[in-house]
Amino acid sequence: MKYSFCPKCGDKLKSVNHENKTRLQCSACGFIFYQNAKPTASVLIENDKGEILLTRRAIEPLKGYWDTAGGxxxxxxHPEDAARREIKEELGVDVELTGLVGIFMDYYGDGGDWTINIHYSGRIKGGDIKPADDIDGYEWFPLDSLPEVAFESGQSALDTLKKMRAK
Ligand SMILES: [Zn+2]
Structure with a gap:
């Protein structure tokens, strides 16, 4: 159980059966603490050669792994705004979203939160790439020789884009 105390009144949470699901409920005020996956937005940035920009994670979890850009x-x-903002923060460039690649379930780190990962395709429309502190490098990769990436959702998104572009 990841949470022990009620966020409303601070009393103890207990596991209860509610609508045929095990949920956390406060023993004092009755508040039901619904647990939802956290949404993320990422952009598979493409260039004119059909290559994809990946970033290398400078932070845990999965420090040192290649990753899709986003957060x-x-x-x-709105996830579209989050996607553009995250790219601006991580890479210092303005990105134009060109489509929705897909939505993939995943979780963030060991024992971490479930995530709903929304992946767009996109292109850089302005600025020079200047990676932020949570990234220790970036590289353009051809779609047919991508490295292993940090998260399964990122892997699924890249596989999906590959199929989309093969048509
Ligand atoms: Zn309470």
């Missing part, structure tokens, strides 16, 4: 959505943020 977590803010509470009130």
């Amino acid at each position: 977590f959505c803010e509470e009130d943020e």
Whole structure:
């Protein structure tokens, strides 16, 4: 059980059966603490040669692995806006989204939160690439020789894009 205390009143949470699901409920105020996957937005950035830009993670989890560029959505943020913002923060460039590649379930690190990973395709429309601190490198890879990436959802997104572009 990842959470022990009620976020509303601070009393103890207990596991209860609610709508045929095990959920956390507060013993004092009755608040049901629904657990939802966290949404992320990523962009598979393509260039004119049909190559994909991947970044190398400088932070845990999975530090040192290649990754698709993107990150977590803010509470009130449309995933398209989150995708453009994350690319600007991570790489310093403005990106134009060109399509939706797909939506993939995953989780963030060992024992981490479930995530809903929304992957767009996109192109750089302005600026020079200047990687931020949470990235220790980037590289353009041809679609047919991609390295292993950090998250299964990223892998699925790349596989899907490959199929889309093969048509
Ligand atoms: Zn409570």
